[in-house]
Amino acid sequence: MSLFGNLLTTYEMIQGASGQTPHSAEKDGDADAAKRALIPYGHTTLPVSLTVLVDANGCIRGVAKRKSTIIIPCTEESMGRTIKPVPHPLFDQLQYVDSGRSPEKTSMYLQQLAKWKGDDAKLEAVFKCVSEHSISEAAAHYGVELTDKDDKAGVCFEVQIGLEDSDLSNDVDIRNRWIAYLQRSQHRLGKDVFGEDLYTPTTNFPKKVVSSDANAKLLSANDSTNFTFRGRFSSKEQALLVDSASSQKINSTLRWLVNNHGTLTGNQAIVVWAIKRPEEKPVLNPQSGSFDFDDSFLSIADESKALHDDISDALNATNVQYAKIFSRVLRGYEGAEDLKKHNDPMVVVILDAATTGRLGVTFYCELQKDEYIKRILQWHVDAAWPLTSFKKSIVEGAERVNVVQYEGAPSFTDIINCACDTSDRSSKSYKRFAKDVKERLIECMFGGAQFPMSILNAACHKVTRPMGYDNIRVWRRDFEIACSLWKKHYIDETRKQHRQEDVITMYLEPNRDDRDYLYGRLLALADNFEESVLRKQGVKDRPTNAIKLMSNFTAKPYTTWGTLWKQLTPYLKSANGGSWFRNEVDDVMALFKEGDFEDNKALSPMFLLGYSCQRRASRRKAQEISQKNNSNN
Structure with missing residues (x-):
């Protein structure tokens, strides 16, 4: 199945968690909670810094500066807006909801809100507020200073009617009202060969799939002026044909997977998930070293077991839990047959933003049945070497470093640090190197590619110059990692040449x-x-x-x-x-x-x-x- 097909299948499994934020929202903050939520159809996220309290008559009863990220209703046009002014249906930037800032944009906002608000009292209160009052003037009255630079400040409305919850951003009734409005306004073309409804193709596609480059779109066909598809297609409709519902499901699911299961390095995201519901829970991170599968991994599994809601069900449906068995296998390389009894088809995908507006799929691999575990296990066996780990702990308020000896494979981060010629992990060169190495190691682990010689040679060159290290203990750690990488290389070579008798050992x-x-x-x-x-x-x-x-x-x-x-x-x-x-x-x-x-x-x-x-x-x-x-x- 294709990437898009697997994303649509996954959406059907996890849609029960749509619009819900994780239990850890109180700890992590609203911004992180909204990022990890599965965005409902016809919705997106908006960073807001102003909260306006409105009464039932539309009068402003308070304005406060409060930064958060909320889930908001949106149209196809507003979801992917860039330069052209297109309002969101309810929550938006100050320039759209304050006529004193931009009368034209505010008029567009009110016309759209009037079409779908119906007889909902809260929406009517927001309509009256924006129609009759200036948020900027009210903010000044309540001691909140706004300047011209605040035109793009996000505005969230809270409407107090009786004892009802005033937070509209979490109002399920309003979300459902907007979704129903969108569905009524869609133009149904008929049914496809599978009996599914066909709708008018969309020409606007969502962004914010990878939060580190929020403007990058996975789907786009708006480059006709640059003749991207000249000679192949005569219009963008011929180049790309996706209906609105499928487009939003694909992007929303991928965004949810990136934020809940992805590993981010700059604009690069590596995502691994199960494409059908497994019996057990957290997924194995292919970038981890053997030492990383320890009690901390087991604690994640135990925490997941304690949750019994839609969000945990969605997490369970996209993960695989092999914690105890996998930990034992990696420590002693036993029990591989037991491990294979607990697996499901898996998808591995790497996303990277080539430009600020384009998000590309640089690697995609779908692994059936026991392939995922088999390939990870083979990697850890081939790259196994006696390694040292420095584990920090706090004892009586003081930080201590415990040296732990174990046999296993190094993590991707260990490999990157061993091969990289700079120790400044905040530098652009390090991040660029890390992105490239992670992608190539994933290709090596799952795609059957040979271990990159550039990484092998870099590691060898670095560790054979121990006097270039400030700490001899760090050098010995890197030396062990280099041995691990070269051992795997020699094993791959003997396996390719069918010379198993020459296999190098640790x-x-x-x-x-x-x-x-x-x-x-x-x-x-x-x-x-x-x-x-x-x-x-x-x-x-x-x-x-x-x-x-x-x-x-x-x-x-x-x-x-x-x-x-x-x-x-x-x-x-x-x-x-x-x-x-x-x-x-x-x-x-x-x-x-x-x-x-x-x-x-x-x-x-x-x-x-x-x-x-x-x-x-x-x-x-x-x-x-x-x-x-x-x-x-």
Whole structure:
């Protein structure tokens, strides 16, 4: 099914939540609540900064400055208005509801309101208010200063009649009255081959799909003056044919999905959702690392279970809950068969605004049955590596950083930080890089694309220059991530060439005789040896000679090893010759094929894996010896 078909199907599943705001509105504020609401047919959102209190006779009883975002009735024309003046049916900017600002626009507003207000007392009160009073003058009377710059300030009306709720923005009766009016005014053309009603095609399309670029439209056909479709179509009606109801359902559903399930990076939105109602709940975020699927994810699932309203039903209908099983699978890579029993068809889509007015679909993938879980699981298995996470916690009012060791795949954010050459996450270059990397990783995970060599090479180049880091601990974390990425690359290559016997693992392979892997092992042995001597001398957090020379070692391993060995001489004397270290070096040297050790050409990224595996194996061996000695004593 196409993207639009899946969006229409999803709308039918979640339409019960139409117009409702989440329970967390009180915590997050009105603006966030309105953004996450499913917009009803014939409605849009409007940021307002003025609230006008009106009585039953249309007299203004108060004006207050209060910023929020509300759901408002709209027409096709007003929903996508740009330069041409088109009023909204009820709530609008000050220039439309104050005749002192723009008599022409106010007249258009009143004519439209008169057509649909009927005998509703609240709408009649608003009509009288705008017809007979100036909001600007009333604001001054109530101590609210307005200038010429406030022409575009949104205005919300509250009408107090008896004990009824005065907030018109949440009045269901008024929303239903407007929707009924729109449906009566639609021109029905007949029925299609499936028996569905056909209406006159719309020529105006909604915006605000992605809030970070509110003017960008997913659908548009107004470029005839620029000859966009010249030679193919003679009119925009031939280029794009969508009826109003379908257009609004498509855009409203996508907007709801972006704000509830999407990951935003600038103008880019990555959205994943289920296209039919699953039995369980929150969706797995493909951008997360293995460590991210922990108790915090389970708490989201538990919170969802506590809700039993239309909004939670809509969230459940578009999500999949594999929290406990998936967490266990990613921690120990077991139970994959259990995981596959809880899946549904999934859609992955990436949206990006190419310009301020155009929103494009840069990636779309529909995954049937167990494909979604299978591909995420395959990613986490292939990219699994022993990683370190720094988890912050507050203990007795003080912030502490806990170091957690685990085996799994890094998150997209970890990969971006490892490969990006800038640490300023607020910079435009970082955000641009992050957008590009996320899109390419999604294509790699779900689209079958090869892991981007540009990311792999960037990560390798960065981590082989440890002296460029301010913090050695951050470097080691990035080094682990780089190993994870290159391991996945080598696995993909062996799988493509059907050489499963050569698959690289995350643990030390004592018999692997690859030159670059062996040179990585030698560097790790030198690093661990010098670090152990320094530790006994009480020296901490000083980079070893192996780390200092890593960049040179990568470029010219044979000659740099000679230099490094000379610099280890004082440490060998301190360790009484370091016989155990020499023996381990000899064992590795014996694995080199003839001529490989003397070959001084640059090392491939395979040396990263050899270094990491050997370093962990040596540290583990040292810990075992230490524990054995302690037990004997």
